[in-house]
Amino acid sequence: MKVLLFSQLFVFLLLLASCNNSNDDDLVTKAAIIGSVNLYDEGTTKTDNAGMKVKVEGLSPEVSAITTSAGKYELKDVPFGNYTLVFEKAGFGTFKKSEIKHIATGTSTFITETPSLGQISTTQITALSSKTEGNNVVISATTNPAGNAGNKRYIRFFYSGSPLVSSTEYQFSSPAMIAQINPYALTVTKNDLAAMGFTTGTTVYVKVYGDSFWSNEYTDSVTKKKVFPNLNESAATAVSFIVP
Secondary structure, eight states: OHHHHHHHHHHHHHHHHHHHHHHHHHOOOEEEEEEEOEEBOSSSOBOOOTTOEEEETTOSSOOEEEOOTTOEEEEEEEESEEEEEEEEOTTBOOEEEEEEEEOOSSSOEEOOOOOEEOBOOOOEEEEEEEEEETTEEEEEEEEESOOBTTBOEEEEEEEESSTTOOSSSOSEEOOOEEEOSSSEEEEEEHHHHHHHTOOTTOEEEEEEEEEOSSOOOEEOTTTOOEEOTTOBOOOOOOEEEEOO
């Protein structure tokens, strides 16, 4: 009788261990991240959505996918966690999408927001000047190619209290401006400058770059500054003025 009870207990323990191993094996730790993109030239004309590489930043070995002609991508077997996705294609400025929350929900993570991404700007800034008119400052930027009604060029202004002003070292960045006349003249008021944080008597330095309609803009997760990947770095030397 004791032998029988011992045998039954032994079998029970084997079954319990088997069940526990089965649960461990079935534990899901990975799933796919699925999304899509829309690709454009430096203006508003659609281009082929295929061929953009999308990868999970910081994973080793690398997890990546290539977009289809419909712009879709599927990153397979991504361990659950919070991630930044990196979007790269020849001719396009690198775009990053951060704070992707990939959690165990029993299914893939679907990114519903579809970014519109453009090609790097071909617009060069060949000349830049500034002049004060009363309480206003007029900044004139000459572009190559020249902008006109049939060939819109996009440009962006960066302001700083430092002569080292650039697309990465700046205190204020403007929205993209549409240049349809050459040179493009932007009038900045004293109130505009105050809203940027510049007070009367302050020396302000400004630099201008060619940009694209879709700038591939994102906020750097470390510096918290906006990054503009589609800028054309061929730009005239910065100019300065004193706030009226």
